[in-house]
Amino acid sequence: MRFAKLVRRNLFRNKLRAILTMMLMAAIFFFVVTMMSILKAFDRYGNAGEGANRIVVQSAVSLATPLPFAHEAKLRLIPGVVDVCKMQWVGAYYKDKKDFFANFAVDHDHMQSVFDDYRVDPKEFEAFKNDRRGVLVGTELMQRFHWKIGDRITLKQQLFPYDPELTIRGIYQHPVNTAALYFHMDYHDEMMGNRGRVGTFWLKIKDPSKMAAISQQIDGMFKNSEDPTETVTEKQFQAGFMEMMGNVKLLFTSVSSSAVFMVILLAAITMSMSARERVTEIAVLKAIGFERRLVLTLMLCEFTLLTLCGGALGIGFAKVAFAFIPMGKVTQGFLAGFFIPNDSMVVSLAVAAGVGLLAGGWPAINATRLSVADGLRRVV
Amino acid sequence: MTTLVRIDKVRKIYKRDAFEVPVLNGITLDVPYGDFLALMGPSGSGKTTLLNLIAGIDRPTGGSITVEQREISNFTESALAGWRARHVGFIFQLYNLIPVLNAFENVELPLLLTKLSKRERRQHVETALNVVALGDRMFHYPRQLSGGQEQRVAIARAIVTDPTIIVADEPTGDLDAKNAQETLDLLQRLNEDFKKTIIMVTHDPKAAQHAKRTLHLEKGLLVEEGAPAAEAARA
Numbered sequence: 073m074r075f076a077k078l079v080r081r082n083l084f085r086n087k088l089r090a091i092l093t094m095m096l097m098a099a100i101f102f103f104v105v106t107m108m109s110i111l112k113a114f115d116r117y118g119n120a121g122e123g124a125n126r127i128v129v130q131s132a133v134s135l136a137t138p139l140p141f142a143h144e145a146k147l148r149l150i151p152g153v154v155d156v157c158k159m160q161w162v163g164a165y166y167k168d169k170k171d172f173f174a175n176f177a178v179d180h181d182h183m184q185s186v187f188d189d190y191r192v193d194p195k196e197f198e199a200f201k202n203d204r205r206g207v208l209v210g211t212e213l214m215q216r217f218h219w220k221i222g223d224r225i226t227l228k229q230q231l232f233p234y235d236p237e238l239t240i241r242g243i244y245q246h247p248v249n250t251a252a253l254y255f256h257m258d259y260h261d262e263m264m265g266n267r268g269r270v271g272t273f274w275l276k277i278k279d280p281s282k283m284a285a286i287s288q289q290i291d292g293m294f295k296n297s298e299d300p301t302e303t304v305t306e307k308q309f310q311a312g313f314m315e316m317m318g319n320v321k322l323l324f325t326s327v328s329s330s331a332v333f334m335v336i337l338l339a340a341i342t343m344s345m346s347a348r349e350r351v352t353e354i355a356v357l358k359a360i361g362f363e364r365r366l367v368l369t370l371m372l373c374e375f376t377l378l379t380l381c382g383g384a385l386g387i388g389f390a391k392v393a394f395a396f397i398p399m400g401k402v403t404q405g406f407l408a409g410f411f412i413p414n415d416s417m418v419v420s421l422a423v424a425a426g427v428g429l430l431a432g433g434w435p436a437i438n439a440t441r442l443s444v445a446d447g448l449r450r451v452v
Numbered sequence: 453m454t455t456l457v458r459i460d461k462v463r464k465i466y467k468r469d470a471f472e473v474p475v476l477n478g479i480t481l482d483v484p485y486g487d488f489l490a491l492m493g494p495s496g497s498g499k500t501t502l503l504n505l506i507a508g509i510d511r512p513t514g515g516s517i518t519v520e521q522r523e524i525s526n527f528t529e530s531a532l533a534g535w536r537a538r539h540v541g542f543i544f545q546l547y548n549l550i551p552v553l554n555a556f557e558n559v560e561l562p563l564l565l566t567k568l569s570k571r572e573r574r575q576h577v578e579t580a581l582n583v584v585a586l587g588d589r590m591f592h593y594p595r596q597l598s599g600g601q602e603q604r605v606a607i608a609r610a611i612v613t614d615p616t617i618i619v620a621d622e623p624t625g626d627l628d629a630k631n632a633q634e635t636l637d638l639l640q641r642l643n644e645d646f647k648k649t650i651i652m653v654t655h656d657p658k659a660a661q662h663a664k665r666t667l668h669l670e671k672g673l674l675v676e677e678g679a680p681a682a683e684a685a686r687a
Contacts, residue, residue, distance in 0.1 A: 074564045081552035356548045359509050360562045360609070361537020363530050444509035445501075448544070 075366075079374045086346070090378060093342045097382020097424060098389065100335040105387045105420040106394070107328040109412045111321055113248075114310075125280045126186065127287055128309040129273040132300040135312075138269035139299050146293065147273055152286050154276040157186035158257050161271055164227035164236055166217065173213055174252040175227060175236075177260030177270075186276045189246060196221070196242030204259050206241035212250035212409055214243055216398060227253075234263040250409040274306075332423060339431035343375050347435035354439050355447025368440045375432025376425050383424025387417050456616065456649050457483035457506055462515035464501050464672075475501045477672040478515065483617075488643040488650045490663035497669040499653045500621055506651060507540050507619040508532045520616065537565045541610030541648075543639075545622035547602040549594040549609075555581065556590040559608045566613070580608040583646075584638060600631025607638060611648065618642065620652040624659050636662040 084090050129147065131137035138160075147156050158179040165172040180201050184192070192200070192208060200206040209219060219225065219240055227236040238255050261268065277283050287303035294301045304312065347354075357367055391412045399410035464476040475498045483489055483506075491499040504510040505517055508524050509532075517525050519539065527535060541562075549558045559580050563573045581587050584604035594602055603623060610618050620639065624632035640662045642648040652663060660666045668675045 077557065078550075078553070078561075078564075081557075085552045352548060353550055356542070356544070356550070357561070358533065359507070359536065359540075359542050361533050361565050363533045365530075445504045448509075448548075 075370055079370055079377065082350075082370075082374050083377055089342060089346070093339065093378055094382035094385060096338060097335065097379050097427070098386035100331050101383040101386035101420055101424055102390045103331055103386075104328050104423065105390045105412055105416055107324045108416040108420060109390075109394075109410070110407065111324050112413050112416055113407055113410055114320070124306075125277050125283070126306040127275050127277060127283050127290075127303055128306060129275065129290055129301050129303045130271065130309075132291070132294075132302040135271065137299075138267075138271055139273065139301065141268040141270060143294065143299065143301070144273060147275060147290065150286060150289060150293075152278050152282050154278050155182050155185040156276075157182040157274045158270040159272050159274055160257065160260055161231075162227075162236065162255075162260065163231040164229050166225065166227055171217070173216075174249075176252065176254050177257045178254045179257045183254070186274050188276075190249075191245040192242050200241035203239055203241050204256055205236075205238050207238040207253055207255040208242045208244045209240055209253050210250040211243055211245060212398075213253060214240075216251065232260075232264060236260075236263070248409060272309075332427065336427050336431045339375075339379055339427055340434065343378075343432040344435040346375075347371065347432075347439040351439055351442060351447050355442065355444045358440075358444045359448070364440050368436055371436035371440065372429060372432055375436065376428030379424045379428035379431070380421065383421055383427070387412070387420050387424075391417065454485050455482045456485045456487070456520060457481075457651075458516075458518040459483075459502075459506070460516045460518070462502075462505060462512045462517060464498070464505065464510070465513045475672050476505075476512070479669075479672070479674055481667070481674065483649065483651060486643070486647050486649055488640070488662070488664040489652070490660035490666040491651065491653045491669060492655070492657070492660055492666055493669035493675075498672040499669050502669065503619050503621055503651060503653050506617070507542065508536050537562060538613065539616040541613065541615040541618040543603070543606050543610050543618065543620035543623045545625040547594070547599070547606045547626075549602055549605055551594050554591045554593050555586060555597070555605045555608075558594070558605055559612050562609060562613045576612050577608075580612040581605075583611065583642075584608045598631070599627050600634055603627060603631070603635050604638065607635070607642075611642060611646075616649065618648050618650045620650065622653055622655065624654070624656060632656075632659065 129139070129143070131139050141158065144156050144158065147153060160177040162175045162177055164175055184190070184197065197208075200208050207225070213219070217225075221240050221242065223240045225238050225240065227238065229235050236255060236259070238253075244254075257270070261270075275286075277286055283305055287305075290303045291301050354367055354371075358364060394410060394412050399407040403410075459479055459481040462476055462479045463474070466473045466475055475496075479498075479502060491502060493499045501510065505512050505525075506519075508519075508527070512525050515525075516523055522535075524532065524535060549555075550561065553561070556577055559577045560573055563576055566573075568576065578587065578590070581590055584607050586601060586604050586608065589597060589601060589605075592601075594605070597605065603626075607623075610620075618639075623639065624635055627635060636659055639650055639652065643650050643664070650663075652659070654660050
């Protein structure tokens with residue numbers, strides 16, 4: 073603590089340089105923590121709620137190929153399957169294409185049993201069940217469009233040849249998925265001409281450790297049918313969506329790593345300048361009795377503090393900004409409920425400190441390695 | 453007088469790339485307690501090198517340097533740093549104050565290495581700044597002080613730990629005549645009133661006049677020892 077003042081004063085010895093470096097750090101770490109949080113959000117969707125005990129049965133041909141309703145009865149017979157719920161991605165939008173969000177047709181009789189991580193007021197759920205055109209809406213979506221229960225809404229078709237005309241009967245709560253909409257499978261099937269086909273079956277499994285075996289059993293059962301299946305866990309299913317966009321995780325990680333590498337180089341330039349212009353001062357400190365190790369520690373503290381302050385600024389700004397930015401709206405429901413998690417903040421701050429140590433390490437070691445006599449000779 | 457510094461056959465050779473440059477060629481010298489010694493000589497004669505060796509910021513190639521019966525040339529870097537903190541006060545030609553610290557904080561720097569409390573440090577710093585008559589400029593930054601005042605702050609920094617030796621390398625080299633005179637008077641006062649042992653490198657015979665004795669170096673050898681009066685006459 074006795075040297076804190078020296079560190080602090082040196083930190084701002086060139087105010088413009090310090091502020092510019094901090095702003096650079098802030099900008100980069102705003103970006104880094106945002107990238108990390110997006111990756112976390114992807115993971116959260118896959119691991120949300122009780123999803124660890126659900127598997128998804130889809131067509132082995134492609135996700136766009138529907139399976140017959142008839143599969144459901146066979147799936148129910150498999151030991152270990154608690155319940156089955158049909159679900160269809162509808163892909164409609166509200167008013168304008170920019171008002172897109174996730175919307176599904178769901179088997180309302182089995183929805184609560186399979187998706188037990190979704191919370192709905194019992195009265196509202198009852199109203200939803202009793203209305204063929206009833207719909208359950210996520211909290212964020214309700215806020216986004218300023219809807220209220222009882223509102224009639226019409227979605228515009230994209231994938232299927234009808235415009236769903238719906239009445240909001242309830243609001244669901246979910247820790248992650250807060251911007252989706254669920255309406256009756258019956259209504260969807262009727263509008264589709266009672267084809268009796270659906271995109272996916274969601275199965276709740278009694279013992280999660282048996283999910284792999286049950287998945288194999290299901291796929292084996294339909295292997296030689298007209299509609300073969302591919303069964304995956306909920307997490308794999310969500311990951312599959314991500315893979316549709318390419319290896320997003322790799323892309324985000326690469327871009328973030330490049331940003332951090334770039335900032336290390338830029339910080340190293342700043343810190344080298346700072347260390348070089350202080351060679352004589354360092355020599356003076358050593359002359360009056362400061363050990364090299366102490367001088368090195370003080371310089372590293374200063375450099376680390378510089379990147380840490382800048383990083384904290386950017387990370388803090390990201391935390392506040394994303395608390396106010398309606399990401400569900402901005403990303404059309406893709407990142408609904410997005411926020412900067414605390415663990416991403418901690419990791420980003422640690423990276424910011426690491427940047428200070430890495431970027432400042434070499435200049436500080438070089439500056440303090442010079443002998444006192446040589447250091448004094450540089451200027452005198 | 454009892455010997456404070458004993459320099460015995462000290463040699464110093466600098467290595468510059470493939471070349472060896474001999475700077476000191478076997479110097480033997482005793483500096484007693486309470487001495488005020490001026491080292492003079494042309495550029496490259498080795499006077500600053502000799503001063504650095506006495507102050508423990510450089511190591512001799514051969515020979516030995518003993519201060520208060522302790523052979524400092526064998527100290528590790530860390531031990532030397534500790535020894536300098538306790539025994540040596542430095543005054544440089546360009547003052548070398550830390551620009552981001554005010555006068556008080558600059559003078560306090562060597563005390564940060566001691567176990568003194570904040571209150572004790574404050575007392576020491578105020579005393580040192582009062583000795584150099586800068587008690588009223590305690591919170592001024594170096595850029596807010598004149599050259600002479602900066603050098604006085606540097607002197608306060610050098611004496612604040614009450615060191616055994618004060619080494620001064622061209623302390624008046626960057627000052628005008630008036631400030632140079634004030635600085636030299638101050639050094640003389642430290643020597644006479646506070647019994648500080650001072651070793652000063654200077655080009656200026658008038659500055660050397662303030663010392664008790666003067667030594668001349670040429671090509672790394674001591675060539676003569678003169679009294680201040682003789683130096684003055686030569687000037």
